[in-house]
Amino acid sequence: MGHREDLLDGAADCLYTKGFGRTTARDVVAVSGTNLASIGYHFGSKDALLTEAAVRGANEWAQALDAALGRVDPAASPDDRVTQTWSAIVELFRTDRKLWTTYVESLAEAARSPRLHDALVGSQRETREELASMFHALPDDAVEADRRARVLGGFYQSLLTGLMVQWVLDPDTAPTGAEVAEAIRMLVGSAELA
Numbered sequence: 001m002g003h004r005e006d007l008l009d010g011a012a013d014c015l016y017t018k019g020f021g022r023t024t025a026r027d028v029v030a031v032s033g034t035n036l037a038s039i040g041y042h043f044g045s046k047d048a049l050l051t052e053a054a055v056r057g058a059n060e061w062a063q064a065l066d067a068a069l070g071r072v073d074p075a076a077s078p079d080d081r082v083t084q085t086w087s088a089i090v091e092l093f094r095t096d097r098k099l100w101t102t103y104v105e106s107l108a109e110a111a112r113s114p115r116l117h118d119a120l121v122g123s124q125r126e127t128r129e130e131l132a133s134m135f136h137a138l139p140d141d142a143v144e145a146d147r148r149a150r151v152l153g154g155f156y157q158s159l160l161t162g163l164m165v166q167w168v169l170d171p172d173t174a175p176t177g178a179e180v181a182e183a184i185r186m187l188v189g190s191a192e193l194a
Contacts, residue, residue, distance in 0.1 A: 004042045006032040011053035054106040055119040062123045087177025093167035128153025
């Protein structure tokens with residue numbers, strides 16, 4: 001592995017332990033075993049390096065989520081798919097806290113970084129569509145399918161992001177996947193009663 005990858009790995013570690021605002025170039029160099037000149041050579045600045053590390057983390061986040069969702073049985077009943085999906089997502093929070101904490105940190109930084117913003121927006125749009133199609137058959141009409149995927153996927157994306165924040169802040173009391181599925185069933189049941 002070369003200095004560029006070492007720097008990205010070191011920056012990812014610093015994003016997890018210190019965050020964007022508190023990480024210095026010297027922190028990254030100390031963790032990565034490289035030198036200050038390498039940052040300028042490969043990335044131009046510490047901020048550009050941290051942004052690239054966050055973009056790489058967002059891509060890893062999307063891949064981890066895709067893999068988890070790919071393990072959900074498409075032949076399962078809708079109720080079972082809901083439980084399997086949210087349980088798989090919560091298991092990701094349990095197994096790779098560093099990735100999820102860094103992702104949450106990146107959400108705030110995206111407002112100041114066009115590169116990071118664009119990467120997260122692209123990932124978010126893909127996730128919305130994937131989540132919508134996990135639970136709902138989308139119509140054949142492309143315009144209506146896009147609208148439903150945006151609306152339904154946006155709802156599930158909101159749930160996913162909120163759940164992620166709860167797991168980053170307080171994993172001891174954050175909902176389990178089964179509890180999320182139970183809450184969704186409660187909401188559907190109360191809507192039917194109204």
